[in-house]
Amino acid sequence: GESVGLHLPTLSVQEGDNSIINCAYSNSASDYFIWYKQESGKGPQFIIDIRSNMDKRQGQRVTVLLNKTVKHLSLQIAATQPGDSAVYFCAENGVDSSYKLIFGSGTRLLVRP
Amino acid sequence: DSGVTQTPKHLITATGQRVTLRCSPRSGDLSVYWYQQSLDQGLQFLIQYYNGEERAKGNILERFSAQQFPDLHSELNLSSLELGDSALYFCASSIRQGNEQFFGPGTRLTVL
Numbered sequence: 001g002e003s004v005g006l007h008l009p010t011l012s013v014q015e016g017d018n019s020i021i022n023c024a025y026s027n028s029a030s031d032y033f034i035w036y037k038q039e040s041g042k043g044p045q046f047i048i049d050i051r052s053n054m055d056k057r058q059g060q061r062v063t064v065l066l067n068k069t070v071k072h073l074s075l076q077i078a079a080t081q082p083g084d085s086a087v088y089f090c091a092e093n094g095v096d097s098s099y100k101l102i103f104g105s106g107t108r109l110l111v112r113p
Numbered sequence: 114d115s116g117v118t119q120t121p122k123h124l125i126t127a128t129g130q131r132v133t134l135r136c137s138p139r140s141g142d143l144s145v146y147w148y149q150q151s152l153d154q155g156l157q158f159l160i161q162y163y164n165g166e167e168r169a170k171g172n173i174l175e176r177f178s179a180q181q182f183p184d185l186h187s188e189l190n191l192s193s194l195e196l197g198d199s200a201l202y203f204c205a206s207s208i209r210q211g212n213e214q215f216f217g218p219g220t221r222l223t224v225l
Contacts, residue, residue: 034213043115043203043216044156089156099210100146100158100171 010108019077021107023090028071032093034101035064035075039086047075047088077109085111116140117206117217125223131192134220138185138206144168145187146207146214147179151200162187163210194224 013019025033031052036044050057050064050073057064063076073090087108091101116139126132138145147159158171162181173179176194181187191198201221205214 036216043117043218044205045115046213046215049213091156099144099207100161100169101148101156101205101214102158103156105155 010110012110012112013080014112015080015082017080019075019080019084019109021075021077021088021109023073023075023104023107025071025073025090025092025104027092027102028068030092033064033066033073034091034093035062035073036089036091036103037084037086038089038106044089080109080111082111082113085109115215115217117204117215119202119204119217119220121220122218123221123223125225126194127225128194128196130194130224131190132194132222134189134191134202134204134222136187136189136204136206136217138187138204139208139215142206142208142215143185144207144210144214145181145185146205147173147187147189148203148205148216149200150203150219156203159189161210168210191222196224198222199224 034049035047038044048059048064055066061078065074087106089103089106091103118137120135143164146161148156150156159173160179161169165181176192179189201219203219205216207214
């Protein structure tokens with residue numbers, strides 16, 4: 001079946017350090033990717049997106065890198081803060097006639113004070 | 114706050130019952146998506162509407178149905194509920210298809 005980032009690792013980082021969250025996607029024809037942050041009890045919150053014609057995009061304290069050769073996506077968070085603690089999902093926009101998002105299983109980020 | 118609203122926030126019901134979940138998209142967004150999030154399945158796409166028309170279906174059960182009304186709000190109807198239907202149900206909206214989707218706070222459904 002379709003899958004994006006099947007693993008659910010936990011990443012523990014020290015406050016102030018940089019965090020890197022990785023994601024593997026399965027469909028080489030995918031052309032749009034999104035990172036979401038989900039805090040406990042809340043809905044996924046859009047962080048940053050990237051289209052397949054780019055390999056890097058920067059936002060405020062976040063950078064997304066796309067490596068189409070190995071079907072890999074990463075989210076870099078600079079100067080990680082306690083408020084960054086959450087589950088992070090990568091998502092892939094389906095390339096069929098729909099525009100559904102295919103989500104990975106997520107990575108839990110824990111920020112140590 | 115994403116601008117997407119969902120009601121109710123929590124819903125507790127019994128097996129065999131029917132419930133309706135409601136979603137109001139962000140102002141100006143024409144596309145509405147429904148997702149189910151359970152512990153063992155993660156976030157799964159259910160169905161999409163665009164400007165009142167169904168555009169795509171995911172792994173949505175026949176017991177589930179949805180619609181988008183002229184004012185663009187959407188309802189997800191779940192019937193003949195089973196214990197396994199207990200999950201978080203999220204609605205998302207986007208201004209156009211293929212753009213970033215903004216999620217509501219979700220409805221937590223518990224089937225007893």
